[in-house]
Amino acid sequence: MRTAYREQMAGLNSVLGSMCELAGGAMERSTQALLQADLAVAEEVITDHEKITSLSVHAEEQAFALLALQAPVASDLRAVVSTFQIVADADRMGALALHVAKVARRRHPAHALPEEVNGYFAEMGRLAVQLAATAREVLNTQDPNDALRLQDDDDAMDDLHRHLFTVLMDREWRHGVAAAVDVTLLGRYYERFADHAVLIGRRVVFQATGKTPEQLVDVGEY
Amino acid sequence: MRTAYREQMAGLNSVLGSMCELAGGAMERSTQALLQADLAVAEEVITDHEKITSLSVHAEEQAFALLALQAPVASDLRAVVSTFQIVADADRMGALALHVAKVARRRHPAHALPEEVNGYFAEMGRLAVQLAATAREVLNTQDPNDALRLQDDDDAMDDLHRHLFTVLMDREWRHGVAAAVDVTLLGRYYERFADHAVLIGRRVVFQATGKTPEQLVDVGEY
Known part of the structure; x- marks a missing residue:
């Protein structure tokens, strides 16, 4: 039973990792679409979004199957419940990447961004992609130290x-003002994308240790 | 067993309803703080936020207890899992009300909003409070028709x-530009608050019928 649980949980975390990978890939292309006013790339992100949505459904089904078949208790039960929350976070990351692509599409053939802030968005895009990659990695390794580094x-x-706000x-x-409104919303989308990656990290810490990051620090384990 | 499940589930939904009530009350006062540049009211929302956070923890504990003690299956299991998602939505509604209060505090003694857009925010605030109240009500009644009306x-x-954007x-x-940035972010907070109330309605539809709103429409039940 315990072995079956571990195998199914690893399989489920791998699906969640794939969701993060898709969300990171979407944000990478959305950023490219934004910086280069590239309509084709923006359209690609918008079309591909459905893949993240269908992985969400698949991951939730797997999590329900795990609950039903393995009837986990105590910390295992908490770990499975946290996977539903991770699905929601990864799904939201995909939706935020989609928002960015839609702004790029709406402003095409113009650039949504004044050149002055391109550097900020290139760097925010790079960080977002990195955060998604780390989230994916820690879902697979379940390493709480790496999760905390998010x-x-x-x-x-x-x-x-x-x-950017200054x-x-x-x-x-x-x-x-119109460009300022776009920059404000776009900045918010990147920031929220990062927040959700951090939340995934927190949930992995919880899955792996049964403790929140704050509890770990309190007991001096990290 | 079934009776115990129903009673505990009703108790849990009532806690979730209280979370919506607190979030709605916070948004009501945040809107007042924003429109009247009232620092004391803004501070009150910021101080009270902790109540929503602690109700979240309480609600999650109740949901875990329900899973552990009643070991629900099939649609009951799905209903309990959806309560974790509702906790996250209601918690986020509280956080968004908090964001509004913090903008009001940051701009005090100035008004964050130009008078020209006060009417929009008064009305968005009224709608947000109403959405939170409806979310609370449908959590208690489990009426899918009312939930769909969100x-x-x-x-x-x-x-x-x-x-507002026009x-x-x-x-x-x-x-x-500074006022435009504030108005953009504030508008987004109200819009997201409403989105989360709608998500709660969708989850209640699912709890009550085992179907998503779209599935209900497909089979012609609503």
Whole structure:
């Protein structure tokens, strides 16, 4: 029973990892579409979104099957329940990448971004892709140390996001209100994408140790 | 066993309803803080946020206890799992109300909003409070018809949100980029608050009928 549980749980975490991989790939292409005003790439992300949605359904079915067949208890039960929450996070990451692609499409053939902020979005895109890759990796390895490190990349994202706002709020901003609105929403999409990757990391810590990151720190284990 | 399950599930849904009530109350006061630049009310929302967080923990514990003690199967199992998702939605509604309060606090003693858009936010606030109240009600009654009606209020929210953007994008906007950024983010917070209330309605439909709203429409039950 216990072996079957472990195997099914590993299979389920691997599906969740694939969701993160798809979300990261979508954000990579959305960022490219945004920076290069590339309609074809934006359309690709929009079409491919369905793959993430169908993996969500598949992952939830697997999690229900695991609950029904293995009837896990105590910390195993909590670990399975956390997979439903991870599905929701990874699904949301995909939706946020989709939002970015849709802004690129809406503004095409114009660029949604003034050139001045391209560097910020290139870097936020890079961090988002990295966060999704780390989330995928820790879902597979269940390594709580690596999971905790997602927080560092998120701190870098938050710094970028804050700097972006100082650029927007600067009296020198010459790109008008419409561009400012786009930049505000786009910045928020990247920031939220990162937040969900961090949440996945927190849930992996919980799956692997039965403790929240804060509890781990309290007992001095990390 | 079945009676115990039903009683515990009703108790759990009532806790989830209380979370919606707190989130709605927070959004009501956040809107007041925003419209009147009322620092004391904003601080109150920020201090009270902890109540929603602790109800989340309490609700999750109850849901785990229900899984462990009643070992529900089939549609009952799905209903219990959906309560974890409802906790996440209601918790997020509280966080979004908190974001609004923090903007009001950050801009105090100034008003965050130009007077021109006060009417939009008063109405978005009213809709948000109403959505939270309906979410609470359907959690208690488990009435799928009422749950489906949450969608209508969300459509009204989306319309307001769209109009707000036309005001922002208008060449006549005279309030500068900083105010536009605040209005953009605030508008997004109200819109997402409404989205989560709708998601709660969808999950209640699922708890009550074992079907998604789309499946219900397909089979002609609604």
